[in-house]
Amino acid sequence: xxxxxxxxxxxxxxxxxxxxxxxxxxxxxxxxxxxxxxxxxxxxxxxxxxxxxxxxxxxxxxxxxxxxxxxxxxxxxxxxxxxxxxxxxxxxxxxxxxxxxxxxxxxxxxxxxxxxxxxxxxxxxxxxxxxxxxxxxxxxxxxxxxxxxxxxxxxxxxxxxxxxxxxxxxxxxxxxxxxxxxxxxxxxxxxxxxxxxxxxxxxxxxxxxxxxxxxxxxxxxxxxxxxxxxxxxxxxxxxxxxxxxxxxxxxxxxxxxxxxxxxxxxxxxxxxxxxxxxxxxxxxxxxxxxxxxxxxxxxxxxxxxxxxxxxxxxxxxxxxxxxxxxxxxxxxxxxxxxxxxxxxxxxxxxxxxxxxxxxxxxxxxxxxxxxxxxxxxxxxxxxxxxxxxxxxxxxxxxxxxxxxxxxxxxxxxxxxxxxxxxxxx
Amino acid sequence: xxxxxxxxxxxxxxxxxxxxxxxxxxxxxxxxxxxxxxxxxxxxxxxxxxxxxxxxxxxxxxxxxxxxxxxxxxxxxxxxxxxxxxxxxxxxxxxxxxxxxxxxxxxxxxxxxxxxxxxxxxxxxxxxxxxxxxxxxxxxxxxxxxxxxxxxxxxxxxxxxxxxxxxxxxxxxxxxxxxxxxxxxxxxxxxxxxxxxxxxxxxxxxxxxxxxxxxxxxxxxxxxxxxxxxxxxxxxxxxxxxxxxxxxxxxxxxxxxxxxxxxxxxxxxxxxxxxxxxxxxxxxxxxxxxxxxxxxxxxxxxxxxxxxxxxxxxxxxxxxxxxxxxxxxxxxxxxxxxxxxxxxxxxxxxxxxxxxxxxxxxxxxxxxxxxxxxxxxxxxxxxxxxxxxxxxxxxxxxxxxxxxxxxxxxxxxxxxxxxxxxxxx
Numbered sequence: 001x002x003x004x005x006x007x008x009x010x011x012x013x014x015x016x017x018x019x020x021x022x023x024x025x026x027x028x029x030x031x032x033x034x035x036x037x038x039x040x041x042x043x044x045x046x047x048x049x050x051x052x053x054x055x056x057x058x059x060x061x062x063x064x065x066x067x068x069x070x071x072x073x074x075x076x077x078x079x080x081x082x083x084x085x086x087x088x089x090x091x092x093x094x095x096x097x098x099x100x101x102x103x104x105x106x107x108x109x110x111x112x113x114x115x116x117x118x119x120x121x122x123x124x125x126x127x128x129x130x131x132x133x134x135x136x137x138x139x140x141x142x143x144x145x146x147x148x149x150x151x152x153x154x155x156x157x158x159x160x161x162x163x164x165x166x167x168x169x170x171x172x173x174x175x176x177x178x179x180x181x182x183x184x185x186x187x188x189x190x191x192x193x194x195x196x197x198x199x200x201x202x203x204x205x206x207x208x209x210x211x212x213x214x215x216x217x218x219x220x221x222x223x224x225x226x227x228x229x230x231x232x233x234x235x236x237x238x239x240x241x242x243x244x245x246x247x248x249x250x251x252x253x254x255x256x257x258x259x260x261x262x263x264x265x266x267x268x269x270x271x272x273x274x275x276x277x278x279x280x281x282x283x284x285x286x287x288x289x290x291x292x293x294x295x296x297x298x299x300x301x302x303x304x305x306x307x308x309x310x311x312x313x314x315x316x317x318x319x320x321x322x323x324x325x326x327x328x329x330x331x332x333x334x335x336x337x338x339x340x341x342x343x344x345x346x347x348x349x350x351x352x353x354x355x356x357x358x359x360x361x362x363x364x365x366x367x368x369x370x371x372x373x374x375x376x377x378x379x380x381x382x383x384x385x386x387x388x389x390x391x392x393x394x395x396x397x398x399x400x401x402x403x404x405x406x407x408x409x410x411x412x413x414x415x416x417x418x419x420x421x422x423x424x425x
Numbered sequence: 426x427x428x429x430x431x432x433x434x435x436x437x438x439x440x441x442x443x444x445x446x447x448x449x450x451x452x453x454x455x456x457x458x459x460x461x462x463x464x465x466x467x468x469x470x471x472x473x474x475x476x477x478x479x480x481x482x483x484x485x486x487x488x489x490x491x492x493x494x495x496x497x498x499x500x501x502x503x504x505x506x507x508x509x510x511x512x513x514x515x516x517x518x519x520x521x522x523x524x525x526x527x528x529x530x531x532x533x534x535x536x537x538x539x540x541x542x543x544x545x546x547x548x549x550x551x552x553x554x555x556x557x558x559x560x561x562x563x564x565x566x567x568x569x570x571x572x573x574x575x576x577x578x579x580x581x582x583x584x585x586x587x588x589x590x591x592x593x594x595x596x597x598x599x600x601x602x603x604x605x606x607x608x609x610x611x612x613x614x615x616x617x618x619x620x621x622x623x624x625x626x627x628x629x630x631x632x633x634x635x636x637x638x639x640x641x642x643x644x645x646x647x648x649x650x651x652x653x654x655x656x657x658x659x660x661x662x663x664x665x666x667x668x669x670x671x672x673x674x675x676x677x678x679x680x681x682x683x684x685x686x687x688x689x690x691x692x693x694x695x696x697x698x699x700x701x702x703x704x705x706x707x708x709x710x711x712x713x714x715x716x717x718x719x720x721x722x723x724x725x726x727x728x729x730x731x732x733x734x735x736x737x738x739x740x741x742x743x744x745x746x747x748x749x750x751x752x753x754x755x756x757x758x759x760x761x762x763x764x765x766x767x768x769x770x771x772x773x774x775x776x777x778x779x780x781x782x783x784x785x786x787x788x789x790x791x792x793x794x795x796x797x798x799x800x801x802x803x804x805x806x807x808x809x810x811x812x813x814x815x816x817x818x819x820x821x822x823x824x825x826x827x828x829x830x831x832x833x834x835x836x837x838x839x840x841x842x843x844x845x846x847x848x849x850x
Contacts, residue, residue, distance in 0.1 A: 030832045047472035049829035056604040066606040069560040120833055135494040179481040181491040404474035407455045408545055
């Protein structure tokens with residue numbers, strides 16, 4: 001049984017496609033999400049279906065697999081059962097790959113002011129917030145409020161924060177420039193706020209400096225060494241300075257899914273690391289329960305003395321490795337230790353800007369951006385999504401347009417303006 | 426000033442693009458919606474951005490127009506001001522085109538069990554409900570519950586009801602047929618329930634009979650003469666029979682936006698028709714206030730003794746006509762009476778099935794379907810949307826796939842299964 005249809009879970013299931021096993025894949029949502037492009041949905045560049053595919057559609061021809069949509073509430077390792085509400089599902093082998101979520105470092109009250117970006121609902125909420133801020137700026141007659149509406153703060157200068165800030169600057173400077181009458185969208189400020197000393201700290205110092213220069217060229221104000229101490233509905237305090245901002249986005253912290261804690265049980269806190277991830281054996285199994293494996297963002301693993309990062313390729317590699325270890329057990333062979341192959345890191349910043357740090361080379365700028373583009377389209381699941389994304393991007397590239405600028409979830413009074421009921425004609 | 430960015434409002438604004446006027450367009454949402462294809466979003470065939478475009482983007486080059494997103498809460502016809510919250514905006518001429526919404530004939534308590542389809546949020550709610558019903562059927566071990574989960578009732582056999590029922594049958598019979606392990610999606614029942622004696626009552630009797638035959642060929646159970654007397658969470662009573670159904674969709678009634686009532690004021694009930702629409706003068710103005718016009722679904726108009734139907738072409742024609750009458754007033758000329766040009770009616774039923782009733786000819790079946798397809802793609806706003814929709818449909822046509830089968834809005838516990846935070850790599 002596999003819990004979680006992200007990269008780790010899905011790659012494990014796929015690696016077992018020819019194995020004589022019955023697989024049940026459980027996920028809270030009905031789709032696999034291509035997380036590396038989620039920021040594009042949040043910034044109105046792509047529609048949700050372009051980066052998400054139903055799990056049961058992806059696996060429809062893998063006859064040894066049943067997909068169940070629902071929440072694994074508890075894992076009874078003694079009885080070898082997963083509890084889903086009132087139902088208990090027995091397993092012989094279990095992979096827990098329920099991923100991670102954003103963490104507010106003990107400030108959970110910040111969540112409502114500074115939403116994070118983990119799933120499609122988050123992306124829609126962020127899209128609505130960003131677009132509504134411009135709408136409010138256009139409508140208001142109070143210059144102070146207008147200024148706050150046109151100030152966007154992104155907290156955390158990891159890959160997600162950098163992508164969000166770069167894209168927001170592009171939207172303000174190009175996409176929206178002709179759309180408003182009372183405001184000039186190019187006057188919008190985009191701040192990227194980082195507690196640490198530099199952006200993209202996982203990259204080398206020179207690439208990090210290049211990324212910063214590219215961000216600034218796009219119009220982003222980068223503030224490093226500026227820890228956030230307070231966030232409210234229309235302000236935040238970063239590095240001691242109070243900034244009036246109606247829109248604050250959170251890209252700073254990650255914590256493992258709470259299922260990790262429920263998996264190891266009470267009083268086994270030493271099995272979890274600081275971020276709540278499960279410390280696993282070198283073969284990715286749980287020490288006390290060799291039939292239980294953990295992979296992806298939920299797993300705390302070191303390889304050659306270095307922690308394995310929470311990135312998509314690591315999750316895919318772990319998922320595939322768990323599948324191989326399960327096959328080894330079934331065949332009566334020994335399991336093998338997981339070894340992470342680092343293909344390098346890549347972060348996009350905005351139009352024509354990206355940084356790439358590969359094992360044998362580093363580069364940045366327009367070539368890195370094209371490299372990023374080709375790679376991400378290549379890795380997108382499903383031919384159709386790739387084609388649609390390609391067309392959307394080609395369109396956006398030439399027009400600076402963003403095709404998905406739709407605000408959803410406007411509180412619904414029963415009467416809708418400008419509707420049409422009857423069809424045809 | 427124009428309230429409502431639907432077909433009537435938007436066409437009026439566009440018709441005034443060269444006029445020496447300042448136009449303010451107010452809408453609750455930020456987008457114009459191509460309502461005739463909304464059922465495709467609800468049934469996971471299209472993504473939202475394919476049928477919606479931001480109003481300010483559509484009008485970005487029309488410099489005499491300001492778009493404001495917000496709700497017109499009241500119209501002060503004496504002071505000639507529209508009230509938006511705390512703000513009052515004066516007007517010289519006003520067009521109210523705030524459309525219609527679904528009506529439950531005095532049974533508002535049915536709304537939560539049988540959602541209607543008027544805007545994108547409705548479409549997402551319906552999509553989630555339909556897809557979740559299949560998920561629940563796959564997960565449950567109770568055969569009665571499974572049967573109720575696989576029963577879909579659509580109430581109202583107008584164009585929207587027929588499209589929804591036809592598409593649901595196609596999804597069950599083709600799209601999902603290989604996706605499940607415990608259920609056979611082809612066993613799903615789709616009921617189309619109509620109080621009147623026939624489906625598509627706006628069409629001639631022979632086309633109506635053909636539509637019914639086409640629906641039945643697709644696997645839809647059509648029940649005419651079956652008024653609905655009760656709806657609950659997992660059942661409905663239609664024509665006296667109790668049917669166990671977890672999913673009921675409402676396509677039966679329309680009522681005008683409540684702004685109509687607020688426009689004419691208390692004690693002027695005689696100015697509204699039974700559906701709450703505003704009875705206007707032949708030139709579409711309000712008798713007591715010749716500077717106020719009403720158009721689209723909110724207007725109750727007769728032309729040559731027949732009521733003008735609530736369809737998109739009528740709304741566009743009314744919008745354009747109001748613009749011309751305003752120009753006439755500005756030039757000191759007389760306004761003209763509105764005349765509706767009926768280009769005919771067209772309703773699609775499902776793959777290869779549609780009926781068309783044109784002024785000089787009637788036809789049905791595959792030719793009507795292709796006719797419908799070409800026409801709807803042609804009328805879609807914006808080249809890019811047309812192209813994306815065309816690709817989506819071409820894909821769906823050859824594979825029976827539906828690209829947008831994503832369930833959104835799953836209640837969010839903080840931990841997400843299968844997420845990935847860090848990007849790149």
